[in-house]
Every structure is written in C-alpha cells, then in structure tokens.
Amino acid sequence: MSPELINLIIQATGESLFMVSVAALIATLLGLPIGIFLATSRKGELFAAPAVNGILGVVVNATRSTPFIILVVAIIPFTRLIAGTSIGSGAAIVPLTIAATPFIARLVEGAIREVDGGLIETASSFGASPLQIVFKVLIPEALPGLVLALTLAVVSLLGYSAMVGAVGGGGLGDLGIRYGYQRFMPEMMLAVVVVLIALVQTVQTAGDYLARRVNRRLRHR
C-alpha cells in the first residue's frame, strides 16, 4: 500500500475519532439527564411526572426507530442551521449526536433502574432531597452500568460514523466505500475494516476494565 493511501487511512481515522468523540460527549451530556429523568419520573417516583415521562418516551422511541441514514438526510436543514454547513465531519456531528442521545438515554434509564429501590427509600428516610439522591445514590450505584452503557454507545457511534460518508461526512466508512468499493480496492476495504475492528476492540476493552474498576459489588480482596 502506497504512503498516500496510508495517509488517507490515518486522516480518515482522525476524522472518525473526532466525530465520534465529540458526538459521544454531547450525547452523554444530553442523554444522561434525560435517562435519569426517564428512570425516575413514572407515577410515584422521585420526580414523578407521568405525562412528561410518556411524551419523552415517545420522542425517544421515534428517534431511535428512524433509520440513521434517513435521519441524516431528513435533518439536513437543521444541521445547516447548527453547523453552518451540511457537509464534512463537523456537520456530521449533528446527526450523530441526535441519534446517540436517545440511545444513551435509554441505556442510562436501564442502568439507573437497576439500582435497588430500597436505597432510594433509605436516603429519603434520612432526609435526602431528590437531587441528593441522584448524585449521592443513583449515579454512584449505577456507575458500572453507566460505564458499560457509554461504551456500547461509543461502539454504536463508530458504526454510525461509517454512514455519514453518504453526506460527505468523511471518516473511515466513507473511505471504505469510495476507495474499497467504488474503486475496487479490496486492500483498502480490508484496511478500513481492520482499523474499525481495532478501534471497537480498544473501546470495549477499556470500557469493560473501567466498569470492573468502579464495581464494588463483587470485589473481593
């Protein structure tokens, strides 16, 4: 493989990592509170607001059930509004974030719901406010689950990022399609797949390790 092609791979990897990490960061900042709210706002729960919970649930489901490639195209005007353009890695962050936020919210909801309800009652019994319960009980207790949820979200984002090549988003997927598929360069396709596998593997291993580190439930010295 020529140095030019290797440079292309390095550049595309950089673009992918940029898109995925920025989108993951913003989606986490948005998805975490939404997920916590979803997990605590049904009837009789900490922030009980069943109507809001229901509407938010429908919105989350709608976003999640829209195929990503359609989402990317459908929100081009919105992307242009936010990013000033609809082309390039920077613009691609917008649909990636919008797709990842409800995904993270649902994963966070699941992790938070895993926390024993008795602990919420316990904290309430010694006078903790709802916010104190979130920050001192729910998040710390759900931390291993949250770490795994974010790991899963980043892995999924790496997959989504391969699709934004369709709107000029760049990145590894774009490179694989344009060079590997359209120009009949199987070695390029292979290289892209290998890099993606390595990235996913690294993210997953790091996530698993971190989740184990923060899990005190099964730790024995």
Add this chain to the structure above:
Amino acid sequence: MNVHQSLSAAQPVETPPIASAPSASDTMVRFESVSKIYPAYRDKPSVQALAGIDFAIPRGSITGVIGRSGAGKSSLVRLINGLEKPSSGRVVVDGRDISALSGRGLRLAQRSIGMIFQHFNLLSSRTAADNIALPLEIAGWSKADIAVRVKELLALVGIADKYDRYPSELSGGQKQRIGIARALATRPNVLLSDEATSALDPQTTRAILDLLANINRELGVTIVLITHEMSVVRQLAKEVVVIDAGDIVERGHVADIFTHPKHPVTQTFLSEVVGDSIPVSLSSRLVAQPIAGGQAVIRLQVRGSDAGDTVVARLARELSIDVALLSARIDEIGGQHVGSLTIGIPGGDVAVKRAVTYLSQHNLAVERLGYVA
C-alpha cells in the same frame, strides 16, 4: 449508708420537675386516629392498611410492633418517618406533627429519626465509613466533623477495623452494624427498626438485639421494633403493640401480653415462642374416644409466676396417678413462666376427671386433647 443520707434521700426531690413534665414530652411518637388507605390502582383494589389507630410510644422505650405480613406494620413505620402520609389523622413525633410537614421541613425532621432495614440497604459503591457518612453529607456536615463522628460510630457498633471495607466484603451482622451506625449518625431521638434481624441467623440476631439494647440504655434513643417474630419482641422490647388487619388488637407490657394473651392473633404469635403445638408423633396417634388401657392426653397452659413446675409431681403423688409427661416447654418471659405441658393420665374416666378437677383448682388452664393407646 448513714442515717443522715437515708433521711435526705427520703426528702422530696427539690430539683425542678423536668423528668415528670407534661405527658406530651413523655411520649415520643403518638398516632392520633391514623388511617392509611392505598387507592385502587389499575387492577388492584384499594387497600386499607391502617384503620384509625391511636397509640403512644413512650420516650426512651423499646416498643415492639408485631403483626403478620400485610397487617400494616410497614405502613405504620413509614408514617413515623414521613415516608408516607396518613389518609386521615395525625402522627406526632417528638412534639412535631410529622404528617403535616413536607419538602425541606420534612427532610429536616427526618434527620432526627433513624431507620434500619431488613436488607441493610447499604450503598455498594461506598465503604463502611462512607456509608455511615452519607446522612451527615446530606445534612451538610463539614468533612472534618464527619470524620470524627464516623470514627465514634464505628467504635459504638464495634466494627472500627472494618472502616475501609465495602459491603460485599462484610457479613450480614457487620452490614447491619453499619446500618445501625448510619441510622444513629445524625443523633436521632427515634430509631425505627424494620425487621432488622429477619435476614440474620439466630446468633447474629441476638448480638444485634443486644447492641440495640445497649444503644437504648446508653443514648436513650427510643426504639420502635417492627417485626413478625415474637422472639425478637421477647428479647428486647418492654412494650408491645399487636396489629392485625390494620388495627391494634392488643397492647401493653411484654410480660402481661405474654402471660395473658387475649386476642387470637397474639395467641398464635405466642405459640411460636412457647411451643403450644404437640409433637407430630403424638398428634398422629390421638383419637377422640377413650381406649381401654390407654391414656387421656391433657394439655396444661402455664401462664404466670406460679408455674406448673411442681404441680405435676404433686398430682402424681396426691392422687396416686402415674402421670406421663408427653411434651413440655416452659420459658421465662419478663420474670413470668410461660409455656405448656402435655401429660398423659391413665386409668379411665374417673381418674381423668379427678386429675382435671385437681389441676383446675390450681388455676391451670386445662384442655383435653384426646386419647392415645
């Protein structure tokens, strides 16, 4: 003691009558016609958990609240610390109407009410010391104050060496000790124990109950003991409230309730402790009609200080009957003997009648169970 001292001791107390102040301050928790109804939800009908109960828990006491599951015990304890609101009536804790409080006012009041749980409810993500620190963090204590207080509490519950251990590394008894330390952290006046020993083995249960008794004695904390086990009430409580189907069916001093239970529910609970049941090997052979050459089976209820400890021997001697002791269990509860004896009387109807008359004369409740060969 010399004469002078004994004279001065006999003098009326001259200090201001703080201890014998108005009755309100002698009461720690007061239920005033409290009802709790859970409204119908989806396919579940509405449930009346408490049906207008009135009672008071004396300051500094250890009061047992006993009932079967579903009797309303959990609602009762959650009304005391404001986790639930009564449908009607008032719950007054330490002079404050806790049922009227909400938001910040309620949260402040809750800091003077500690609670321990059947399943300990410790945070798995925090060490023993950090678990104990949680209510102090919530109450806004400074880091330095928390460190000092946590150290005291660890020593109080006897697990000072476990401060950096996570709950997953500790035994049930150790976890409950952390639970107790945590409940006491903010120096509450009331400690609510919701089936706190139900998940522990008998030895650990004993140790935890001893610890609670010490805490009551040394800190003067009023303890409310919710349980379905009469043995827990017997070991620890002075007062007992028996609830069934959302109502108080009996209440009083433990010794009185144990020696003279009136309500069937109380009697059922009591039979768990004093073993009114007869062995299966005996009950399977019981028949309703006399058997020639067999024995009449008679059960004596032993309740009170003049136990039937010698009556069987006297019965045998004075009436010249070969009394057979078939099963027996006698406990001492609050200085009173409580239990039952099952005896066999041979020799036909006449002998049995004489024996029953004799026993009745000695104030023993006699019950003819049947006959065995």
